[in-house]
Amino acid sequence: APVGEQIIAPEVARAVADAIRAVVSEGTAKRVKTAFKMSDGTIIAVGGKTGTGDQRFEVFGAGGRVIESRFVNRSATFVFNIGERFFGSMTAYVHGPEAGKYDFTSALPVQLLTALAPSLMPLIEPPKVAGAKECIR
Numbered sequence: 001a002p003v004g005e006q007i008i009a010p011e012v013a014r015a016v017a018d019a020i021r022a023v024v025s026e027g028t029a030k031r032v033k034t035a036f037k038m039s040d041g042t043i044i045a046v047g048g049k050t051g052t053g054d055q056r057f058e059v060f061g062a063g064g065r066v067i068e069s070r071f072v073n074r075s076a077t078f079v080f081n082i083g084e085r086f087f088g089s090m091t092a093y094v095h096g097p098e099a100g101k102y103d104f105t106s107a108l109p110v111q112l113l114t115a116l117a118p119s120l121m122p123l124i125e126p127p128k129v130a131g132a133k134e135c136i137r
Helices: 010-025 097-101 107-124
Strands: 046-060 066-082 086-095
Touching (some): 010 046, 046 107, 066 097, 066 107, 086 107
Antiparallel strands (some): 046 066, 066 086
16 A cells, blocks of 8 residues: 655644544534444544535625625535544535525534434444454554
């Protein structure tokens, strides 16, 4: 197998990893903190970044007063990693004037990932097969 090349300084990579794990352990994505557990009960560390967008087109009049406003779209995203191997992104998105009828934040994709965790665990930790040898990389 080809040898990987480290392109980010280790201290920078560590700082980023700590920051995105803090979003889950202390910040806006806390609800997914314990969602991924190994069969032995070990919690798999999750890191991520949340973001919410409420884009509107606004026309301003004299004195900075808004004289027209229309919804362009609404979005909420959670970009995440699960342990050292798995990563992904979830986005809730509503386009156009209908966006004004919705009021959601990045908590929506975070909750969706939390709800999907039990279904994802067989992919993250495949069941042990009797008599199979463990492969160490």
